[in-house]
Amino acid sequence: xxxxxxxxxxxxxxxxxxxxxxxxxxxxxxxxxxxxxxxxxxxxxxxxxxxxxxxxxxxxxxxxxxxxxxxxxxxxxxxxxxxxxxxxxxxxxxxxxxxxxxxxxxxxxxxxxxxxxxxxxxxxxxxxxxxxxxxxxxxxxxxxxxxxxxxxxxxxxxxxxxxxxxxxxxxxxxxxxxxxxxxxxxxxxxxxxxxxxxxxxxxxxxxxxxxxxxxxxxxxxxxxxxxxxxxxxxxxxxxxxxxxxxxxxxxxxxxxxxxxx
Amino acid sequence: xxxxxxxxxxxxxxxxxxxxxxxxxxxxxxxxxxxxxxxxxxxxxxxxxxxxxxxxxxxxxxxxxxxxxxxxxxxxxxxxxxxxxxxxxxxxxxxxxxxxxxxxxxxxxxxxxxxxxxxxxxxxxxxxxxxxxxxxxxxxxxxxxxxxxxxxxxxxxxxxxxxxxxxxxxxxxxxxxxxxxxxxxxxxxxxxxxxxxxxxxxxxxxxxxxxxxxxxxx
Numbered sequence: 001x002x003x004x005x006x007x008x009x010x011x012x013x014x015x016x017x018x019x020x021x022x023x024x025x026x027x028x029x030x031x032x033x034x035x036x037x038x039x040x041x042x043x044x045x046x047x048x049x050x051x052x053x054x055x056x057x058x059x060x061x062x063x064x065x066x067x068x069x070x071x072x073x074x075x076x077x078x079x080x081x082x083x084x085x086x087x088x089x090x091x092x093x094x095x096x097x098x099x100x101x102x103x104x105x106x107x108x109x110x111x112x113x114x115x116x117x118x119x120x121x122x123x124x125x126x127x128x129x130x131x132x133x134x135x136x137x138x139x140x141x142x143x144x145x146x147x148x149x150x151x152x153x154x155x156x157x158x159x160x161x162x163x164x165x166x167x168x169x170x171x172x173x174x175x176x177x178x179x180x181x182x183x184x185x186x187x188x189x190x191x192x193x194x195x196x197x198x199x200x201x202x203x204x205x206x207x208x209x210x211x212x213x214x215x216x217x218x219x220x221x222x223x224x225x226x227x228x229x230x231x232x233x234x235x236x237x238x239x240x241x242x243x244x245x246x247x248x249x250x251x252x253x254x255x256x257x258x259x260x261x
Numbered sequence: 262x263x264x265x266x267x268x269x270x271x272x273x274x275x276x277x278x279x280x281x282x283x284x285x286x287x288x289x290x291x292x293x294x295x296x297x298x299x300x301x302x303x304x305x306x307x308x309x310x311x312x313x314x315x316x317x318x319x320x321x322x323x324x325x326x327x328x329x330x331x332x333x334x335x336x337x338x339x340x341x342x343x344x345x346x347x348x349x350x351x352x353x354x355x356x357x358x359x360x361x362x363x364x365x366x367x368x369x370x371x372x373x374x375x376x377x378x379x380x381x382x383x384x385x386x387x388x389x390x391x392x393x394x395x396x397x398x399x400x401x402x403x404x405x406x407x408x409x410x411x412x413x414x415x416x417x418x419x420x421x422x423x424x425x426x427x428x429x430x431x432x433x434x435x436x437x438x439x440x441x442x443x444x445x446x447x448x449x450x451x452x453x454x455x456x457x458x459x460x461x462x463x464x465x466x467x468x469x470x471x472x473x474x475x476x477x478x479x
Contacts, residue, residue, distance in 0.1 A: 080433065094446070098453075104470075120437035 008103050011149055011193065012062040018140030019066050022184060025136035026073050029129050029180070033079075038072035040081060044088045045109075048097060058101035063109075067092070070110035070188060073133070074181050074227040075117045077126040087116045107238045108195045110188070114231045128225040133180025141187040150191040153200065154207035158190050161211025169219045176224060182214070185230030190214075195238035202241070202248035209244075210237035267378075267390040271397040273459070277370050278401040279452045280462055284370040287361050288402055289444040295418045298406035300354050304343045304362050306395025309371055312336045313391035317379040332375045337366045370398060405447050413438030 026034050045064040052058045071088060078084055091113025096105040117124070144150040163173035176182045190196065190210040197206035210233050218229035277283045284305075291301040315335050316323075323331050344362045348355045355362070365371060374394050379387040410416055412435045415423035424430020437443050456462045 083433065086435075100470075116437065119440065120435050121433065122436055123433075 009059075009061065012102070014147060014149060015144065015188075016062045016065045018144050019069050019188065021136040021140055022073070022133060023069055025133045025180070026069065026129065029132050030072070030076055034072045034076065037076075037078075037084060038068045040084055041071045041088050041113075042068040044085050045092050048089060048092045052097045052101065056097075056100075058097065061102045063102045066188060067108070067110040067113070070184070071113050071117075073129060073184060074110075074114055074231060075124075075126055076129075077124040078117055078121060083117075083121055087113050087120065090116045103194055105194055106242070107235060108189060108192045111192075111195070111231055111235050111238065114227075115235050118228055118231065126227055128182070128227050129180030129184075131178040131180065134178055134183040137180070137183045137187055141183075141191075144187065144191070149193055150187060151193070151196065151203050153203040154191050154196050154210075155186065157204045157207030158186055158211035158214075161208035162215045163211075165212045165215035166219060166224075169215065171215075171219050171224075176214075176218075179225055181227035182218075182224070182230050185227065185234060186211075186214075189230060189234035190237065192234075192238070195234075195241060197241040197244045197248070199245045199248040199252075201251065202244040205244050205248070206237055206241050209240060210234060213237060264386050264389060267386050268393040268396075271390070271393040272400060273397070273455065274462075276397040276401065276455070277373075277394050278398060278448070279455045281373075283373055284368050284398055285448075287364065287368060288398075288405060288448065289441050291358060291361050292402055292406040292409050292444055293413065293439055294357075294410045294416075295403065295406045296354060297357050298402045299418075300347065300351065301358060301361060302395070302399035302402050304340075304347065305365055305368065305371070305398060306392065307343055308336065308339045308365050309374060309391040309395045310388050311339050311391075312371055312375055313379040313387040314384055315339075316375045317382060317384045317387035320380050323380070328380065329372075329376070332372060332380075333366065336371050336375065340365045370394060401448070401451065404451060405444055408447050409438045409443060413443070 023038075026038075042064060045067055046060075049058075049060045049064060053060060067088075071084070071091075078087070091111075092109045095107055095112030096102055096109040099105045102109070118126075141150070141155075145152045145155060162176055166173040166175070176186075190207070197203050213233035213236055214230050215224075217232055218224035218226070222228045271277060275281070278285065278288055287301060287305075291297045312332075312335055316332055340363060343365075344355070347358070347362060374391055378390045382390070407417070411422060415421065415425040415430070415432045415434050421428065421430075423432035425432050425434050427434075
């Protein structure tokens, strides 16, 4: 039995509440098309959650809404319903459910789905979203940081890494702040409490890596206004997160050994 | 009946790819189309059966200290023969398979069966074991190639099955299927399916997540 307020579902509901303004902004910016795509994605995720509820007793989570919003917001070019359904099925099953459901996954289901979409359907063009979405992310993002659900170390080091690499490449270090997709990805994909690093030192390294990769992919390859940069950065950084954590633990224990002989 | 088990055992219950995870390299490389996969399967099965037969025949004459060298020499000679046959009769496919027929020499599966089975068993069972393992390998390769070619290019054996949008049809090819990671994904799903049907194949977990005993229920 689980006691206390801060259990998995509370965190899921708080993250969901934080994304509500973003959902509104996405509806205004992308139009009603975003609504049915998000709804379809949500329905597919719910079907898979129910399948795994009955076959493996993995409880439903409200995080499905956040995954659906990430897909609707960061892959706005994908219109074909079966392509969406296939990508989401892949992301949710392989990225999240096979590991035991949300909370035990290595990469977030949204990132897995988006990577599948970008690799699987390279002809589809996606556009980023603008300052309205970026502004709508802020209140929810602040709430998540204050409640400690999203680690402030990750966000600060990611912003520092992003700005530093942008500066090193001779680009505007603050250009990311008006890109809706980028700010959204920074809080909800890079800052994802499950997929990001969990040790104190590891969080700084993880965030800096994610930010630096975002700037590198954005400026050198795809374009900083495109959603791909932040998704691929989050994918790579979260794959490295366990290694970073193991390194942080090893460094910490080594320093204790030195001090205590 | 007992000797026949060497033939059908490796097809699902003791499959070289899904259970022993051998021969993965070629399974990833040649499965973008059914044609190359089929030729590769025939080449590998041929080498496996012949190598098992030859090695089993001379197994009492092979000195233990240099047995691996001798096995590799026999396998390499057979691979060269098979490669020449493919070049002579199917030059296009030989070009598409590029180095992978030659690399059958280094395929763990062939040496593994020679060392583990043909060195200790008579010719008949050894050939059946080679054939069974070859068929098990072929089954998995053809399933992976079927999925990858059908969804990646909309074709099977080069013939149009799902008309793609490039040819005026309706099907949008899934480019991911033609990239190497998709072979891993398809293979992983296949292993999952096989182990759901045959739970005996599931290994013991290295680490179980334990429930937190300190927490008290409300």
